[in-house]
Amino acid sequence: MTTPALRDLVNRHPGQADQEPFLEVVDLRVHFPTDDGLVKSVDGLSFALDRGRTLGIVGESGSGKSVTSLAIMGLHTRPASDQKRPGAQLSGEIYLDGDELLGKTPEYVRSLRGKRMAMIFQDPLSAMNPYYTVGHQIIEAYRIHNPVNKKIARRHAINLLGRVGIPEPSSRVDAYPHQFSGGMRQRAMIAMALSCDPDLLIADEPTTALDVTVQAQILDLIRDLQNEFNSAVVLITHDLGVVAELADDLLVMYAGRAVEYGSADQLFNRPAHPYTWGLLGSMPRFDRTRSERLLAIQGTPPSLINVPPGCPFHPRCEYATRNEGRSEEVRPELAAVEPGHTVACHLSQTDREEIWEQEIVPKL
Amino acid sequence: MFAYIVRRLLWAVLLLIVLSMVTFSIFYLIPQLGGASPETLATRYVGRAATAETVHLTAERLGFFDPVPVQYWHWIKGVLVGAEYDYGAGVEHCPAPCLGYSFITKQPVWPELLDRAPVTISLVVGASLIWLVAGVTVGVISALRRGTVFDRGAMGVALAGVSLPIFFTGLVALAFFSYRLGITAPGGQFVPFSENPALWAYSLLLPWITLSFLFAAQYARLTRAGMLETMSEDYIRTARAKGLPERAVILKHALRGALTPVVTIFGLDVGLLLGGAVLTEKTFSLNGLGKYAYDGIVNNDLPKVLGVTLVAGFFVITANLIVDLLYGIIDPRVRLE
Numbered sequence: 001m002t003t004p005a006l007r008d009l010v011n012r013h014p015g016q017a018d019q020e021p022f023l024e025v026v027d028l029r030v031h032f033p034t035d036d037g038l039v040k041s042v043d044g045l046s047f048a049l050d051r052g053r054t055l056g057i058v059g060e061s062g063s064g065k066s067v068t069s070l071a072i073m074g075l076h077t078r079p080a081s082d083q084k085r086p087g088a089q090l091s092g093e094i095y096l097d098g099d100e101l102l103g104k105t106p107e108y109v110r111s112l113r114g115k116r117m118a119m120i121f122q123d124p125l126s127a128m129n130p131y132y133t134v135g136h137q138i139i140e141a142y143r144i145h146n147p148v149n150k151k152i153a154r155r156h157a158i159n160l161l162g163r164v165g166i167p168e169p170s171s172r173v174d175a176y177p178h179q180f181s182g183g184m185r186q187r188a189m190i191a192m193a194l195s196c197d198p199d200l201l202i203a204d205e206p207t208t209a210l211d212v213t214v215q216a217q218i219l220d221l222i223r224d225l226q227n228e229f230n231s232a233v234v235l236i237t238h239d240l241g242v243v244a245e246l247a248d249d250l251l252v253m254y255a256g257r258a259v260e261y262g263s264a265d266q267l268f269n270r271p272a273h274p275y276t277w278g279l280l281g282s283m284p285r286f287d288r289t290r291s292e293r294l295l296a297i298q299g300t301p302p303s304l305i306n307v308p309p310g311c312p313f314h315p316r317c318e319y320a321t322r323n324e325g326r327s328e329e330v331r332p333e334l335a336a337v338e339p340g341h342t343v344a345c346h347l348s349q350t351d352r353e354e355i356w357e358q359e360i361v362p363k364l
Numbered sequence: 365m366f367a368y369i370v371r372r373l374l375w376a377v378l379l380l381i382v383l384s385m386v387t388f389s390i391f392y393l394i395p396q397l398g399g400a401s402p403e404t405l406a407t408r409y410v411g412r413a414a415t416a417e418t419v420h421l422t423a424e425r426l427g428f429f430d431p432v433p434v435q436y437w438h439w440i441k442g443v444l445v446g447a448e449y450d451y452g453a454g455v456e457h458c459p460a461p462c463l464g465y466s467f468i469t470k471q472p473v474w475p476e477l478l479d480r481a482p483v484t485i486s487l488v489v490g491a492s493l494i495w496l497v498a499g500v501t502v503g504v505i506s507a508l509r510r511g512t513v514f515d516r517g518a519m520g521v522a523l524a525g526v527s528l529p530i531f532f533t534g535l536v537a538l539a540f541f542s543y544r545l546g547i548t549a550p551g552g553q554f555v556p557f558s559e560n561p562a563l564w565a566y567s568l569l570l571p572w573i574t575l576s577f578l579f580a581a582q583y584a585r586l587t588r589a590g591m592l593e594t595m596s597e598d599y600i601r602t603a604r605a606k607g608l609p610e611r612a613v614i615l616k617h618a619l620r621g622a623l624t625p626v627v628t629i630f631g632l633d634v635g636l637l638l639g640g641a642v643l644t645e646k647t648f649s650l651n652g653l654g655k656y657a658y659d660g661i662v663n664n665d666l667p668k669v670l671g672v673t674l675v676a677g678f679f680v681i682t683a684n685l686i687v688d689l690l691y692g693i694i695d696p697r698v699r700l701e
């Protein structure tokens with residue numbers, strides 16, 4: 001059952017509003033029972049994404065970004081191999097090309113993994129098996145979903161390594177992950193993810209472990225490959241600089257829910273949530289002098305077991321006092337501030353515009 | 365790589381030399397330091413009724429009055445190229461490797477060791493295969509079913525296996541498998557493999573079970589710990605994200621990493637046991653190297669003990685060498701340079 005109210009709020013690419021989006025997440029909740037209580041890692045998240053588009057999901061550590069991506073991939077379903085840990089409790093709906101995934105069997109979702117949806121992980125050194133060659137791991141990914149012999153798969157792997165920009169792919173294919181540099185490993189990781197031409201590519205902090213020059217190369221690579229394959233890309237990061245380069249749409253997450261959602265243009269030029277303001281203010285910029293300090297967001301992320309009542313951000317929000325205590329009591333829902341741009345905040349339109357223009361813009 | 369192998373080989377040779385020196389010191393030098401005169405040592409080589417003069421002459425002939433390095437030199441020369449013993453009445457030739465003669469049986473030690481070796485090798489090869497397969501299997505299942513009845517039961521049994529001595533588990537196994545179930549030979553009758561493979565296995569089944577129980581327990585615990593560690597690695601999540609079936613994720617990706625320490629320890633354990641599984645052989649009256657050493661110790665039969673010690677040391681050093689050389693294959697991250 002879908003929640004029509006939420007579906008209406010979901011941002012869609014202009015002109016495609018009537019068409020079903022390629023990936024649609026509706027009211028996703030991922031809760032983990034622990035001894036200390038129920039950890040609500042994701043608590044009512046909705047978004048949509050079309051082929052050829054990139055959605056950036058931004059937020060601090062623990063805001064639920066990675067948990068969301070693992071939920072889409074079906075990697076939260078407790079594997080048979082881990083019976084002690086109580087599994088994650090998932091609810092809501094995830095549509096991939098019209099196919100609702102949360103209601104499907106693990107085996108069905110497994111058959112989609114790697115083939116229709118693939119993932120790039122943060123640290124390519126620990127994310128690749130040190131005991132097998134890079135080529136072996138790409139060949140393995142390819143042969144799971146394509147019944148070809150090893151020779152053909154190997155040619156495919158060499159081809160892929162060449163396409164992601166690894167020099168001398170026919171000899172590098174037999175190298176072990178530790179023999180690659182960090183950037184090369186991430187390229188190999190991307191080659192592995194692309195081995196079956198997935199329609200959906202989830203990149204979970206793909207450049208966090210890399211140095212800045214390599215970061216830019218990897219982002220260029222993801223963009224080029226996306227254009228080539230026309231795939232949908234979910235880019236998870238805490239780095240606004242990364243999403244600024246790639247994302248068409250942006251979703252800002254806080255304490256397991258979306259606090260602001262809109263196009264990249266809207267969120268960078270007319271951000272509406274105090275948390276987004278904080279993120280923008282804490283971004284280092286070239287056009288600022290060195291003596292100016294970066295603006296940190298006060299406080300720490302909230303506990304996901306005892307999420308603050310009302311707006312989860314209110315304990316850290318400078319403007320929470322502006323609306324007669326509503327921030328402490330009433331949880332704000334996402335509401336449109338302009339077409340295709342929603343925000344979950346109690347500030348009135350006038351307050352918001354006033355603060356943005358008079359307090360935030362001068363500081364940025 | 366080549367330089368590495370050469371260096372490891374040289375190390376192994378050096379270790380063997382040190383081993384021979386230490387062994388020599390323990391059995392020949394320390395008794396002398398402890399007050400034993402060359403004559404008391406020589407009494408072991410002559411009959412009970414020998415006169416003081418005979419004893420003195422024998423000690424002289426055996427070189428017990430020579431300086432220690434010379435004595436060591438004679439001894440190691442005997443091991444490497446053979447020795448001649450002048451009995452006065454004639455010369456006895458002891459071909460290399462000459463490890464001397466048993467005080468009790470007056471037989472040369474080396475041929476006896478060769479005679480006993482197949483028993484120990486049969487025992488160790490069979491038992492090691494059983495404990496490797498059983499231990500790893502139980503360890504993997506335990507890790508995957510962590511916290512379940514199977515896991516707790518298996519780990520309880522493993523704890524018992526590690527704690528209980530062979531001569532106890534051996535007798536329990538004897539009572540159960542041989543006398544109650546009648547599926548194993550009660551032990552003692554070793555049939556060479558070349559004679560009758562089926563009887564060979566039947567005769568060794570009980571010692572195999574007993575010995576492998578001790579080791580399987582350790583291997584199950586080791587494998588379980590390794591599996592729990594590798595199952596939480598990032599690359600396991602990657603393997604799942606590729607759409608790999610869970611079985612392949614476990615057997616191919618998780619087990620591979622968990623087996624690295626197991627293989628290492630396996631090499632060392634086998635090397636150590638090849639020098640004689642003393643308790644198992646004694647418990648089941650198997651005439652292997654361990655029993656040989658045991659008999660030597662009980663009867664103060666120095667050359668026997670010395671021979672087994674050298675052979676055992678050789679096995680341990682060789683096993684270490686093999687494990688070292690295999691490391692580059694076991695773990696590709698280790699560069700053998």
